[in-house]
Amino acid sequence: MRGNLGKVFELANIQVFRHAATPKSYTDWLGRKLFLALLTVQGLGAFALITLGVIIKKFNFARSVMQPRIRHEINRSGVSLLPMFFFIALALGFLVVGQTVSALAKYGATDYLGSTMVIVIVRELGPLLTAMLVLARVGTANVIELGTARALGEVEALEALGIDPVHYLIVPRVIGMALGIFSLTIYLIIGALASGYLFAFLQDVALTPGDYFKQITEALNWLDFALLALKTMAFGFFIAIVTCYHGLAQPLRLEDVSRVAVRAVTQGVIVCVLIDAVFIVLYLVT
Amino acid sequence: MSENILNSTVIEMRDAAISTLRDSSLTVVENVNWSVASGEFWVVAGQQQSGKSDLLMTAAGLLLPSRGSCRVFGCETDSFSEAQLAERLRVGFVFAGGKLFSQLTVAENVALPLRYQKNLSEAEVSENVSALLEIMELTPFANSTSVNLAANWRQRAALARALILKPELLLLDQPLGGLGVRHRQWLLQFLEQLRVGHAWLGGQPLTIIASTDELRSWRHTQRRFAVLDEKVFSVIxxxxxxxxxxxTAVKELLAEPTAAIM
Structure with missing residues (x-):
């Protein structure tokens, strides 16, 4: 196998360690796990850089093929998930925001409402919940589709036609997921904040809609918007990288696909939490 | 076509060791020394798991030889990267079973290389695809996905996909595998038309290499034969x-399929 994907497949040598005999001591077992984790990080990092390179280098290449594929992925990771996110936004508003608003009103602490909502919904819960849901809905589908395509030899067929599999298969998924998670997070935040107030209003909380939204807008600053965009794009980029990496850089067997999907989701969750941790540091220092 | 182009070397392997797609450390054929001239029709025969597919993929530049060298159109395949995309597109490859993209229709499968590699309008793409589908009697199946297609037509659609970019070298991995008698005859005649120069290729002769696990179907005075047996590549x-x-290897490959059962 040649080209960009060849570099990814070299990284799949990680399988040798996975299938080796079980170590006899705990320290050996721990050492192997650590080594595997480092190899995975190396593989994912290299795959992310290769994909980024292809996005930049082939930004305008084969537009008649790539644009419909990118539109399809935006639809899959964004538009088609809107009904589900409408429901989740209502649930989040009723269960979390509404209760928080009424609790703060009960203790006369409505002055803290804006900053509480911004920290809980805008900075943390909105982006992370969106990322988790898209990972579950679309990320798993990525692993299964790509794993199956690889097992059926479609990846080799692409290379034989001079089509870069990273460009054709990965780039649309990365762009679609980054834009999808960004857009869905915005809708989720707006929906949760609005339905949250609705719930508080039904509980006769003494807070006018004007005061409620004024407090929230005052608690927001330009950095929240910039970091929210960066964070959601980072979630989308890395979820797509993790799921596509596991879909492609695996042995050519159909029976491996489901096991790999579980591993990809686990690693996707870990990556999202790590990205979130990086952004918490950014929020704290700025 | 000038005499010079006809006699030029298309593939040249020197002491090449062929490894497998699944495990690059495993060598399946040793020391391949092979030259394919422009316009030749080669048949590479071997039993199952003898390394025919890997040899063809190496010859197409899709796999690297683990040792030695492989030159395609004078270009070393280890430097056969995207910079040499134009050289790479001179090679067409048909996989065993076709390996069509399952989510695309036959017409979309055939159009994909054209849409991706050439900056053509949708009308030009459509015109080219329709013409090729017509030549290959695939028009009634243009809107079928590969899942709904019989193996005979799947193989033919894969050949159409490989021919859409008008290659100068065509490699076919087990093209007769699983085909019915009518389709086998059609394919052998069509390949012969391509070898001498088909209208689709502007009358230019096509260099063809096909792999097989039986030799009888390929009997023809204008074809050259090679055999893979126990990691050895021999030009017959x-x-x-x-x-x-x-x-013995050649005799086994020449045997009637029913002879073994009898």
């Missing part, structure tokens, strides 16, 4: 030399 020559060969 033309059909007369195949028919008179004392090699």
């Amino acid at each position: 020559g033309v059909w007369n030399e195949v028919a008179s060969s004392a090699s």
Whole structure:
């Protein structure tokens, strides 16, 4: 196998360690796990850089093929998930925001409402919940589709036609997921904040809609918007990288696909939490 | 086509060791020394798991030889990267079973290389695809996905996909595998038309290499034969030399399929 994907497949040598005999001591077992984790990080990092390179280098290449594929992925990771996110936004508003608003009103602490909502919904819960849901809905589908395509030899067929599999298969998924998670997070935040107030209003909380939204807008600053965009794009980029990496850089067997999907989701969750941790540091220092 | 182009070397392997797609450390064929001239029709025969597919993929530049060298159109395949995309597109490859993209229709499968590699309008793409589908009698199946297609037509659609970019070298991995009698005959005649120069290719002769696990179907005076047996690649020559060969491997590949059962 040649080209960009060849570099990814070299990284799949990680399988040798996975299938080796079980170590006899705990320290050996721990050492192997650590080594595997480092190899995975190396593989994912290299795959992310290769994909980024292809996005930049082939930004305008084969537009008649790539644009419909990118539109399809935006639809899959964004538009088609809107009904589900409408429901989740209502649930989040009723269960979390509404209760928080009424609790703060009960203790006369409505002055803290804006900053509480911004920290809980805008900075943390909105982006992370969106990322988790898209990972579950679309990320798993990525692993299964790509794993199956690889097992059926479609990846080799692409290379034989001079089509870069990273460009054709990965780039649309990365762009679609980054834009999808960004857009869905915005809708989720707006929906949760609005339905949250609705719930508080039904509980006769003494807070006018004007005061409620004024407090929230005052608690927001330009950095929240910039970091929210960066964070959601980072979630989308890395979820797509993790799921596509596991879909492609695996042995050519159909029976491996489901096991790999579980591993990809686990690693996707870990990556999202790590990205979130990086952004918490950014929020704290700025 | 000038005499010069006809006699130019298309593939040249020197002491090449062929490894497998699944495990690059495993060598399946040793020391391949092979030259394919422009316009030749080669048949590479071997039993199952003898390394035919890997040899063809190496010859197409899709796999690297683990040792030695492989040059395609004078270009070393280890430097056969995207910079040499134009050289790479001179090679067409048909996989065993077709390996069509399952989510695309036949017409979309055939159009994909054209849409991706050439900056053509949708009308030009459509015109080219329709013309090729017509030549290959695939028009009634244009909107079928590969899942809904019989193996005979799947193989033919894969050949159409490989021909859409008008290659100068065509490699076919087990093209007769699983085909019915009518489709086998059609394919053998069509490949012969391509070898001498088909209208689709502007009358230019096509260099063809096909792999097989039986030799009888490929009997033809204008074809050259090679055999893979126990990691050894041997050039046998033309059909007369195949028919008179004392090699056990060649005799096994010449045997009637029913002879083994009897």
